[in-house]
Amino acid sequence: MNTIKQIWDWLEHRLELRDSLWPVMRHPVPAALAKPVGWWYVFGSMTLTFLMLQIVTGICLAMVYQPTAEDAYASLEYLNYEAPFGWLMRAIHYWSATGMVVMLFVHMSQVFLMGAFKYPRELTWLVGVGLLAMTLGLAFTGQVLRYDGDSYWGVSVAVAAAGRVPWLGPSIVHFILGGEYIGSETLSRFFTLHVFILPGLLFSLLAVHLYLVVKRGISEPPTPGEPVDKATYHEQYEQLLEKGIPFFPHALYRDGVACAMAVLIVVGLAVVFGPKGPGEIPDPTLIHAEPRPDWYFLPIFALAALSPPSMETFLMLGLPVIGLGALLAVPFVAGTGERSARRRPVAVLTVLVSFVTLMILGWYGATSPWSPDMQAWSDAPVPENIVQKLTPLELQGAIVFQNKCCRNCHALEGSGGHRGPDLTDVGSRMNPDAMVRQVVQGGGNMPAYAQQMNSAEVEALVSFLVKLRPEGMPPAAVPSAPAETLAAVKATP
Amino acid sequence: MTHSTSNSNPPDEERRGLLKWSAILLGSLATAAAGIPIVGFLLGPLRKRDDQWTTAGKVEDFPVGQTRLVDLQNPLHGLGDGDAGKIAIYVRRADEATFQIFAVNCTHLGCPVNWLADAGLFMCPCHGGVFYEDGSHASGPPPRGLYQYEHRLEKGDLLVKLGHLPTLQQPG
Numbered sequence: 243m244n245t246i247k248q249i250w251d252w253l254e255h256r257l258e259l260r261d262s263l264w265p266v267m268r269h270p271v272p273a274a275l276a277k278p279v280g281w282w283y284v285f286g287s288m289t290l291t292f293l294m295l296q297i298v299t300g301i302c303l304a305m306v307y308q309p310t311a312e313d314a315y316a317s318l319e320y321l322n323y324e325a326p327f328g329w330l331m332r333a334i335h336y337w338s339a340t341g342m343v344v345m346l347f348v349h350m351s352q353v354f355l356m357g358a359f360k361y362p363r364e365l366t367w368l369v370g371v372g373l374l375a376m377t378l379g380l381a382f383t384g385q386v387l388r389y390d391g392d393s394y395w396g397v398s399v400a401v402a403a404a405g406r407v408p409w410l411g412p413s414i415v416h417f418i419l420g421g422e423y424i425g426s427e428t429l430s431r432f433f434t435l436h437v438f439i440l441p442g443l444l445f446s447l448l449a450v451h452l453y454l455v456v457k458r459g460i461s462e463p464p465t466p467g468e469p470v471d472k473a474t475y476h477e478q479y480e481q482l483l484e485k486g487i488p489f490f491p492h493a494l495y496r497d498g499v500a501c502a503m504a505v506l507i508v509v510g511l512a513v514v515f516g517p518k519g520p521g522e523i524p525d526p527t528l529i530h531a532e533p534r535p536d537w538y539f540l541p542i543f544a545l546a547a548l549s550p551p552s553m554e555t556f557l558m559l560g561l562p563v564i565g566l567g568a569l570l571a572v573p574f575v576a577g578t579g580e581r582s583a584r585r586r587p588v589a590v591l592t593v594l595v596s597f598v599t600l601m602i603l604g605w606y607g608a609t610s611p612w613s614p615d616m617q618a619w620s621d622a623p624v625p626e627n628i629v630q631k632l633t634p635l636e637l638q639g640a641i642v643f644q645n646k647c648c649r650n651c652h653a654l655e656g657s658g659g660h661r662g663p664d665l666t667d668v669g670s671r672m673n674p675d676a677m678v679r680q681v682v683q684g685g686g687n688m689p690a691y692a693q694q695m696n697s698a699e700v701e702a703l704v705s706f707l708v709k710l711r712p713e714g715m716p717p718a719a720v721p722s723a724p725a726e727t728l729a730a731v732k733a734t735p
Numbered sequence: 736m737t738h739s740t741s742n743s744n745p746p747d748e749e750r751r752g753l754l755k756w757s758a759i760l761l762g763s764l765a766t767a768a769a770g771i772p773i774v775g776f777l778l779g780p781l782r783k784r785d786d787q788w789t790t791a792g793k794v795e796d797f798p799v800g801q802t803r804l805v806d807l808q809n810p811l812h813g814l815g816d817g818d819a820g821k822i823a824i825y826v827r828r829a830d831e832a833t834f835q836i837f838a839v840n841c842t843h844l845g846c847p848v849n850w851l852a853d854a855g856l857f858m859c860p861c862h863g864g865v866f867y868e869d870g871s872h873a874s875g876p877p878p879r880g881l882y883q884y885e886h887r888l889e890k891g892d893l894l895v896k897l898g899h900l901p902t903l904q905q906p907g
Contacts, residue, residue, distance in 0.1 A: 312817030314739055395817070395846055397859070398900065402845030406822035412905045413781055420780045422899035423822070427780065525818035527806040529847035532860040546844060547862040551876055607852050611861045641808040647854035651863075661863045689865045689873030728808030 257672035267494075270486030272462040275493050279463045282356065283493070284500035285349035286455075291501040293448075295508065296380075299335040300437070302495065307387070309433035311426040312522070315388035318520045332452025333512035339381060341508050343538055346377055351593050354572070358461035362572035366454040369447050371569045376444040384435035385536045389429060389479035391522035397424050397432075403546070406555045424526070459483065459494070464581035472578060505678045510610055532616065540607030541600050547612045548603075548725035591670045614650040622657045632709060639706025642699045646691065654710075663689060669711035673718045786885075786898040791826055791836070794891050802827040802850050802868060804839075809897040822897060824884065825850055825857075827868065834893060836869050838882035838901045845902070848881070851907055857881065882907040 254260060275283060288436070306325055308317040321328035350370065353359055359367035382400070385395050401418055405411040420427030462482055522531055535543050542558075547556040576589070583590050617623070624640045632640060643649065651661040658664075672680070681700055684690030695703070708717050736874060787810035805826050812820030825837040837857075839847045844862035856873060857866040865873040870881035882901040887894050901907045 312815045315817075395861075398840065399846035400766040401900065402843070402902050405904055411902065415900070415902055415905070416780050416783065419900065421813075422784055422786075422811050423819075424900060425809075425813065426817070428819075429811075510808040523818060526839075526847075527804075527818075527821050529804065529823055530859070531847055534807060534848060538811040543763065551878060554878075561864065564777060581898070614858050614861055614863055615863075616858065616860050619851070621852075629889060645853040647851045647856065650851075650858060678759070684874065687863070687865065691857060692873045695866065729873045 254540050265716045266456055267490035268485040268488040269456060269459075271460045271493050272482050273485050275460065275496075280493065280496050281385055281500070282352055282463070284497050285345055285352050286406050287497040288504045289342055289345040289349050290448075291504055292338045292345060294443075294509070295338040295425050295505065296335060296342060297441070299338065300393065302331045304437060307433075308729035309430050311389070311424075314429060314521055315523060315541060317614050318388065320518060322520075328580060330512060332517035333385075333515070334509060336518045337508045337511040337515070339384060341504060342377060343381060345504070346374060350374065351597075353591060355583045355586075355593060356461065357464050357470070357583075357586070357589075358389045359573045360579070360581055361462060361472050361475060361573075361577050363454070363458050364577055366451060366458060367449045368570060369454065369574050371566060373444060373451060374569070375566060376440050376447065379431070379440045380436060380444070381536065381538045383440065384434045385539075386429070386432040387436055389524050390520035390521050391524055391528065391531040391641055392519070392535070394524035394526065396474075396532055396535055397428060399533065399535075399546075401556050407559060425446045438440045460489075461581075461605070464583075466580070466582040468505070468581070469579045470491050470581055471578075472617045511660045530616070532613070534610070535607075537604065538610070541603035542607075544603040544610070547610065548606065587638060605664050611660040613659070614647075614661050618658040619644050620647040621645040622654075625655050625657075628654065628710065632706065634645075636709050637704055639702035639704065642695070642703045643706055645698075646694060646703075648703075651688070661687075665707065665710055667718050669708045670715045672707075672719060674704050675710055677707050746827045748856040749881050764906070766789070769799065786895050786896045787811065788896050790893055791824065791886070791893045794888055794893055797826055797828040797893065799828050802852065804850060807895075807897075809898060813842040823847075824895065824897065825881075826893065827870075829869070832888075834886055834888075835870060836886045836907075838884065838897075838907050840882065841871075841876070841877060841884060842879050842900055845900075878903065 250291065274280070304322065306317055306321055307330065307574050308314055318332070323329070325331075328539060353367065353370070386397055394481060397419075401415050401424075404418060405415045407414055412663075414424070418428070418431070419425075420431045462479070522528060534540075541560075545553070545557055545561070580586055624644065629637070631641065648665075649658045651659040653660055653664040653666070655666050668677075678700060679685075680688065681695070682690060682692045691700075711717060738846070751907040781889050789807060789810045791807060798868040803826050807822050807824065809816075809820050821837045825839060827835040829835060841848050841859040841861065841864050843859065843862055843864045846859050848857040848859045848864070848866065849876065850857055855868045855869075859865070859870075859877070860877050861901050864875035866877070866881050867873045870883060872878075872880050884907040885896040897907070899905060
């Protein structure tokens with residue numbers, strides 16, 4: 243025991259932690275944090291815990307991972323199946339990344355709703371926005387390092403979007419790819435970004451963030467009717483701290499419990515669900531890939547599909563910049579005044595609308611109803627109960643319907659693509675003339691099939707489609723196409 | 736220790752001035768010596784490499800009226816590329832002497848388009864872009880028809896000029 247004390251004293255004599263670190267650990271925080279409201283203050287620590295977990299598992303993975311286009315896939319397989327606990331390291335790295343992004347958004351929302359970004363903590367918020375950007379950068383580059391079909395085509399999509407930047411597009415594409423095409427140089431660049439550059443920038447920002455958290459003090463829980471006033475805030479906060487409690491151990495225990503729970507949940511998810519991928523081999527000649535981004539980027543994926551063509555480039559390239567700009571503007575727009583969410587309806591509404599929008603877009607991204615179901619024409623047969631009541635001509639039409647891949651975009655009884663309308667009851671809403679016109683000329687989002695079908699095929703197809711209607715319902719007599727289109731068609735002889 | 740005050744002697748001041756300027760000058764030189772190669776290296780990929788001609792196959796391998804997916808080695812491929820050094824193209828032989836060579840990358844956001852021969856359409860699995868067999872835009876979000884590569888027929892071979900990943904401002 244005496245030896246330990248001697249060593250400690252020897253170290254302390256040189257490090258002088260009692261003068262430097264100890265006061266930081268013991269710095270006073272508002273007494274209210276010892277109450278249940280203190281649980282609102284654990285989200286930042288949870289995010290930080292996930293970052294630590296990312297660093298440790300990331301270092302483990304980097305010892306085995308081969309950042310070359312030739313070997314990366316094999317090294318992922320090796321991690322999954324051969325390296326002891328390799329699968330678990332990959333799984334924890336994936337689930338902890340998910341946890342980090344989730345907790346980062348929860349932490350930001352809490353800080354925003356409790357007005358903790360207001361005077362004098364504006365800079366802490368600004369640095370936090372930088373941390374968000376770095377984290378999303380790490381999420382994207384990490385997804386690329388899981389070098390499979392999704393990763394390969396994900397880079398292709400990112401580059402296609404970047405290539406739309408006016409003037410500089412081609413140069414940006416070259417710079418991202420490290421050459422003319424997605425190859426080994428590309429993967430090395432993403433590896434460097436993910437392992438050196440982005441973590442380096444993130445740590446620098448994190449150091450400033452934590453320094454500011456200690457220096458500016460943890461914000462007191464807001465009280466409605468007590469707005470932040472630059473003239474009086476410092477004095478009030480100092481008074482509050484006089485009755486404060488030390489950060490260590492009081493506040494830190496709560497953090498400890500939350501962080502331990504966070505780690506347990508992530509490791510639990512990792513054990514149960516395992517690592518993500520790698521999926522298909524990243525081979526540009528395997529063109530039947532149906533790339534989807536990781537969940538973080540599903541809203542952007544959806545936006546690319548849903549935005550009108552005229553605004554598409556602006557939304558893809560401009561919206562992320564505007565989003566970050568808006569976050570950076572927050573403390574300058576609302577740097578003082580009420581902190582309590584009860585007195586800030588616009589703030590509450592902003593958070594709600596943002597989350598609902600992101601979730602709807604994310605849901606659309608995950609289900610992607612705009613994508614054709616590429617295998618439906620051969621994998622999803624015409625339902626038996628429909629086939630049973632068809633005449634030979636109509637049966638022929640059903641074959642045309644399948645072979646011409648109509649099914650890739652049109653579902654029958656729910657199965658098939660959802661890009662176009664479900665055609666289970668089309669016979670009751672569109673008359674034969676309108677059907678012929680739609681098939682031959684296309685329209686809306688449908689290609690024209692005039693070159694792809696002869697008149698016999700069109701006739702068979704339409705006779706099949708007319709039959710698609712509920713039992714006992716007569717075929718549609720009136721076309722459902724818009725009136726002006728009809729008028730235009732009639733006017734042209 | 737005397738600091739630079741008005742009564743410090745001139746040689747001292749001169750020496751300090753010399754040191755100061757040496758530090759600034761040598762510092763700049765050192766920064767440039769290490770920095771210029773580093774920046775040059777980082778900007779290296781901006782140097783463009785031209786596409787190269789490569790053989791896509793014998794002319795008679797492509798039946799008239801059909802479109803085929805052809806897997807090739809990317810002529811620009813390099814060390815460590817593995818499968819990424821490959822490239823796929825669609826070769827359409829419209830008639831005896833007319834060929835069209837399409838990139839597989841959708842003109843919307845670069846996903847691989849699939850050729851559905853019976854339907855006579857190219858469909859993209861990402862955002863639902865559709866193209867006709869001649870590569871022209873049929874429906875969906877793509878802003879233009881499929882990218883086409885330059886090609887020529889030589890001694891019974893079909894030669895195609897390719898290499899780079901086609902994007903809107905740098906088509907085939």
